Amino acid sequence: MATKSTVFPVPGAILKAVVCDRSATFLLQNTSTLSNEDVRPGDASCDVVMKGSEETAAAMPCHRSVLSCCSGYFRTMFSIGLKECYTEEVQLENVSSEILKTLIDFAYSLEISVHKDNVMPLLAAAVFLEISPVADACWEYLERHLDETNCLMIYRMRHCQIHRENLAQRAWKLVLRHVSSISHDSDLLELDEDTLIRIILSDNLNVDSEDDVLDAVFRWSHHDLTERRSALKEILQFIRRPFLSSRSIKNNKYKTVVTDKTVDEQNGAVVELNELSIQDQATNREMPVSSLQQRPRKFYDSRTVIVCVGGEVDRRGWAGLDCMNCFDPVDRAWSVWAPAPYPVCGAGLVNMGNQHLFLCGGYLPSGKCKTLHVHRYDLKTNDWEQMAPMQAARSFFGAVEVHGLIYAFGGYDPNDKPLCSVERYDPVLNRWQFMASLPMPLGSFAAAAHNGRIYTFGGCTTSNKVTGIVFCYDPPLDSWSELATMPTNRYLCSACIGPSGQIYVIGGRDRPAGSSLTCVEAYDTSTDSWLTKGDMNTARCCAAIVHVEGTVFALGGFGINSNSSSVERYYEESDNWTMHESPLPHPQCAFGCVTMQIRNG
Incomplete structure (x- = not known):
């Protein structure tokens, strides 16, 4: 805190x-x-x-x-x-x-x-x-x-469950996301049996392997062996045994449980687990997933990376890029993936289930035109495939995923006029259809999806006026509403969901042909209000912003006189931006940027 x-x-x-x-x-x-x-x-x-x-x-x-x-x-x-x-x-x-x-x-x-x-x-x-x-x-x-240091404590508060359901849900998501670090805190050791079981049951538990889950359970039981001996055997049945390594059971730190003569019931539970886990590994690895214990968690042996696609080398010269670069925040290293089908900037990039990336629309510098083409990147094959095109060519528009569907909205048409049209893509049917339009034509705005709703921030109107207007789209109702206006009018800005659930809007410009901005503002969806945050170190427009494990990254963009390759990160607790030591491979702006969960190795 x-x-x-x-x-x-x-x-x-x-x-x-x-x-x-x-x-x-x-x-x-x-x-x-x-x-x-x-x-x-x-x-x-x-x-x-x-x-x-x-x-x-x-x-x-x-x-x-x-x-x-x-x-x-x-x-x-x-x-x-x-x-x-x-x-x-x-x-x-x-x-x-x-x-x-x-x-x-x-x-x-x-x-x-x-x-x-x-x-x-x-x-x-x-x-x-x-x-x-x-x-x-x-x-x-x-x-x-709210952050990973206090989310478990807040979630456990009885009054939070009763009086602040949204806060409890946010805290729960953070618990699942940061369970590896939380499992070593005293808060986990004080958990009641039911809450610990609920954590273990979740498919969304962010662990590298099931060994980490077992490790946390034993650490919890060791905290009070006398009182928790009867609970251990029941809890162990929720461990996903086919995904345990045999080494995890034989590890010395578990032998104290196996050989403790005062806890015979625990002894039986651990021996049983040892035998079953080895048997499961031998017989069930190739079997269809048919039960909770045999279903892998979503985040086994995985990490979050930042993927950047396309963009411009020089905003003044419209020199396009087809590159696809991946940044690992842990290794602090960039790697090159399969290039995009063509150089493109101002396109929409959407992550679908950490399996596919969809590259939608954008401006093609080579042909000096807007496109309605859509291509899908497959992580397994490291290749791109053309999909059904959008119904309207557009660039510098909003593109987000909500409940497995892609929404593309606003942006500029082939005549550089702002659009108000909205279309939705169903990846199962490979089909686009128009939805309720934006309340006004809008381009070069920031967009983000949060808790099943879509938000737009700022942008340019038909009269080329820079605005701070904020709209919210409710997909089930297929309707738009206007929310609290941003403190700073801006366009060519960027947005992402921050660690505590607020939506951060960075950079951009406050007037046509104006200078890039350093200012940062955060929107609280629960109160429909704005907070001023610490300025970035570098002025940026057409930049990218993403959130990775409690840290917000701002990447690239057009600075004072040229494109930037710099990367800086924001820590919510200190409200401070610091320059990152691993810049983009080259200066670029107006590129697609998303986070993606990928397997290690």
Whole structure:
């Protein structure tokens, strides 16, 4: 989590408007006309002393009326005839003095500071005491700072499952994505049996091999052998035994379980697993996948790479590229794959299931024309195949995948006029069909798909006006809606989903023939709001942006006077961009760029 604290002001008038109606009877009964602008904690008019849970907790003189205006819990406590209505001192058994003081200060000042050191206990106390503005501020903080270091902790929160389902789902996806690193954290060791089983059951568990899953299970059981001995045998049945190596069972770190005479039940479970795994490997490797245990996970022995296709060498000269380069962020090395069928820039590149890449449309510098051609790259054969063409030739358009279908929208037609048409491709039928059009003709915008919806950011309109407009497309409804406008009007910009689920929009230009931008803004789909992020080190338009394992990469683009080969990466926690030591093989812009999960070896 970030170490910065965030202040969330809550307007007093709004808070009072919410609570006064609910607490009006109580305030009349007490004939109190005090408000939190009139009084301060500790002054002579205080009528109750609050204490935290510690035995030596310090006394905090307060006003019942102020606490009641802030908290539904206190409002009930002080109004239904309980002893706390009359006793001079009230001690809360499950709220620490430090957190209680913070909440009391909020009741009087209507401001709260939320940071990584207090967010969890503050949230628990705010939910318990029914202080909605504070709870909302804590939820907002967690939404903004969700990452692999805290996703399991956040997912395990009971209140998160109940009150913030979207946050719980995002946290769950991060747990599955980063399970290899999380498996060594104390949070995993504290998991209950049901949650651990749910993790193990997922096909989307991002592990190099099933040995990693078994390793995590044994680490969990070793944390408390006495209490977890009975659970181990049940959990082991969910291990996908045909994909275990025989070496993993015989590894010395597991012998302590096998030879521990105090855990006979575990002993039997491990011996059984050992025998079955070897048998499964001998007999089931070639059998059809027919059960959960025999089904491989999606990410066995794999890694995420960045694939770049086509583009321009020199934006001023329109010299096209047909290259296809792959970058491995772990090895920090570039490799060359099969070139595209022809030099093309401003095309759409879409990853379909980590098996195929679709190259759609674009501008052909050799013929100085737009194309509607579509080609499919097969990862297994390292070759391209021509597919059904789009119904409209277009370049500098949006192209994304949603639920196994490709959507191509907007862009420029052969006469360089912005388009509003939208078409959808079904790879099973190899067919395109028109869908509901964009609300206005638009080209050179950024586009991204997130949670089953499609978003467009900025772009140029028919009058060549640069806009900051944002549209959202709902595929099931086949309809578009307008959302909160970007703070910066821009076109030739780029977008991707960041580590915490926000959509990052980088670079571009804010006016025709203007200079490239360094500014970065992030859109929060849950709140329909924008945040300003740290600037890039290099101004870029027609660049690429992708997210790989918690890091955002910005690649290439047109800079101040020429194309760039530079690559920089962004760390969400520090809100900072740093130059990467492995640039593109050559300067380029307006190229297709996606991430792809590929097998090792």
